[in-house]
Every structure is written in C-alpha cells, then in structure tokens.
Amino acid sequence: MTDGRSSPDTTGEIVVSRLTKIYGSAPAVDDLSFRVEPGRVTGFLGPNGAGKTTTLRMLLNLVTPTAGQATIGGRRYANLTDPVRHVGAVLEASSAHKGRTGINHLRVICTAAGLPRSRADEVLAQVGLAPAARRKFKGYSLGMKQRLGIAAAMLGDPRVLILDEPANGLDPEGIRWMRGFLKSLAAEGRTVLVSSHLLSEMQLLADDVVIIAAGRLIRQGPVDQVIGSMAQTARVRVRSPQAETLRAALERESATVDVDDQGALLVGGVDAPTVGRVALAASVELHELATERPDLEGVFLELTAGKAGIR
Structure with a gap:
C-alpha cells in the first residue's frame, strides 16, 4: 500500500x-x-x-x-x-x-x-x-x-x-x-x-x-x-514405411500399439530404446522415434475421465 x-x-x-x-x-x-x-x-x-x-x-x-x-x-x-x-x-x-x-x-x-x-x-x-x-x-x-x-x-x-x-x-x-x-x-x-x-x-x-x-x-x-505421477502413460511415437511389420514385432514384445490420424504408431508398454531394438531386429526402417510424455492436459483428462460434474 x-x-x-x-x-x-x-x-x-x-x-x-x-x-x-x-x-x-x-x-x-x-x-x-x-x-x-x-x-x-x-x-x-x-x-x-x-x-x-x-x-x-x-x-x-x-x-x-x-x-x-x-x-x-x-x-x-x-x-x-x-x-x-x-x-x-x-x-x-x-x-x-x-x-x-x-x-x-x-x-x-x-x-x-x-x-x-x-x-x-x-x-x-x-x-x-x-x-x-x-x-x-x-x-x-x-x-x-x-x-x-x-x-x-x-x-x-x-x-x-x-x-x-x-x-x-x-x-x-x-x-x-x-x-x-x-x-x-x-x-x-x-x-x-x-x-x-x-x-x-x-x-x-x-x-x-x-x-x-x-x-x-x-x-x-x-x-x-x-x-x-502419470509417467507410466508416456508413449513412444514412431513412423516407418514398414509400419505393419513393426507393429507385429512390437506386439510380440507385449507392447500396445495404436495408430494416430497421421499414420504414426503410438507405442505403450515399452520405451524408445526397446522400440529401436525391435525395429533393428526386424530390419525395419525408422523415420521418427520420439517419446511423448504426458502434459497437464493429458493428465487432467485421464484423471477426470468418467467423473462428470454434478452441477
């Protein structure tokens, strides 16, 4: 004052x-x-x-x-x-x-x-x-x-x-x-x-x-x-011209694999070095390999999913 x-x-x-x-x-x-x-x-x-x-x-x-x-x-x-x-x-x-x-x-x-x-x-x-x-x-x-x-x-x-x-x-x-x-x-x-x-x-x-x-x-x-606290939700984003071959190889490693609207694979359950190792073993060419970590928006949406407000 x-x-x-x-x-x-x-x-x-x-x-x-x-x-x-x-x-x-x-x-x-x-x-x-x-x-x-x-x-x-x-x-x-x-x-x-x-x-x-x-x-x-x-x-x-x-x-x-x-x-x-x-x-x-x-x-x-x-x-x-x-x-x-x-x-x-x-x-x-x-x-x-x-x-x-x-x-x-x-x-x-x-x-x-x-x-x-x-x-x-x-x-x-x-x-x-x-x-x-x-x-x-x-x-x-x-x-x-x-x-x-x-x-x-x-x-x-x-x-x-x-x-x-x-x-x-x-x-x-x-x-x-x-x-x-x-x-x-x-x-x-x-x-x-x-x-x-x-x-x-x-x-x-x-x-x-x-x-x-x-x-x-x-x-x-x-x-x-x-x-x-939500670090376990981190995913690996990977692009490859041999996406289906890589997807099959990753799923044999018990990874979860989704595909985004741009055709990139979103891999959960394994880290980026593991994805690279699997790709090398399968002779798959990679064009992108990056870890996507959760941000506040993603954490918020996951924590509040299915918990709609009352009023």
Missing part, C-alpha cells in the same frame, strides 16, 4: 476442510479438503460442473456450506477485519455502470472501502489499463473488463488473490501478461488461487494444482509431480 498502512497480519494460507454443499439431494461439493500455500500460484481445475465456482463462493462467504469450513490465514472470510486488505477476488468479468469511466469506477470502490483515491491510478497502471482510464466502461472489451476486475481486486493490496477464469477474453498478449503478473504477485509472497479451463496455460503459470471432479478432490500437488 502507498498510504503508509502495514500489511495485514496473516499468513495467507487457504485451508479448505471437508467442505460440502448440497443443493436438493445432489452434492455440488462433496467432503472437499485441500490447502493453498503463500508464495505460489495454485491452479484450481475441474470439468464443467465440478464444483469449482461453488467452492470459491463458499471460501468468500457468498454461499453457506452444508458442512465443513474454509479459512484464509486461519479465519473465515466473514471474520476478517477489513477484508479488502486481506483478499482480492474476481469471480466474473468486472461489472460497472456503462457510462462510468474505469478510473471513476475504481475511485467509487476506494471511497466505499476507505482507501485513498490514488490507489485507483496505481492499480490501473499495474494492470496495464492506464491508457483506458478515462474511457467509459461500455467501450471496454471483455479482456479490458477482466483487467479492470483484477485492478479492483488489487485496490487493498491484498495478500490473497482468488480469480475465476481470469484469462477469459484475453488475447495471447494479454494471457502472457496475466501469467507474468500473477507470477510476480506470488514471488512477493502472496497467495494466488486461479480457476481456469486453459490447461496448457495453467501448466506454464501454476506451481501447484488442485484437481476436482464431481465435487471431490482427485489430485493435488506441484504441477511437475502431478504430471510425473
């Missing part, structure tokens, strides 16, 4: 403990527990209807849990003193009066929150929206509205940032900016929790992931560890 006040005395750790929310007879969130640590970007992932938004709303005291609890720095959001200085949240693209400028929208929030009006200018510059500060909200693109929402979340200089699909509407340059911005906040020791469907981007952005499906925890941990 630039007004001389010290940062809130909180570690910023988010703890979700046996959180449950039932609508009618169906649980939207079902006995869910996980932790989000300060100084790291944590991706919150799940199929549509997995319960991500409901979880975030319970964390922010917008929805009352049926059971369990969620805390930020050891306290429920409702019990935080001056929560704008503890937690910044964006659960949807910023909404403002269409005739109000971006700077005036933020100044209104500053006044209501007891923050200096100068913070509006500071956060607009921070999110790269200063050139559009005096444009009316009705002329903002979706990506600009996303940036304005993040600016509003940053007004209190919070130690915790909670974002639901923040890259929605951003172009590639905006997504790259978002990645750098959130990483820089985590590097300052802040807690950053991000829900997103952009799995390739999340692999670049997140330090940790929490994956849920049908309201339940499926997997949690550092991104590299979560991907590494």
